[in-house]
Amino acid sequence: MPLEFRCQDVGVACRAVTTADSKDDLLAKVAAHARESHGVELNDTLVDYALTQVRETER
């Protein structure tokens, strides 16, 4: 089941939607996006929070 993470879901004013086929892959992509687009390095707390907002998609 593909996974999806939206910056909007964690209160960031950003329309980016990140998708991946595994949690590890998704986290890697989200971390890269956070660094490049938001200047944020994900720490363990942010990763845990982000994981609570990950959705499974039908696509």
Ligand SMILES: [Zn+2]
């Ligand atoms: Zn973003």
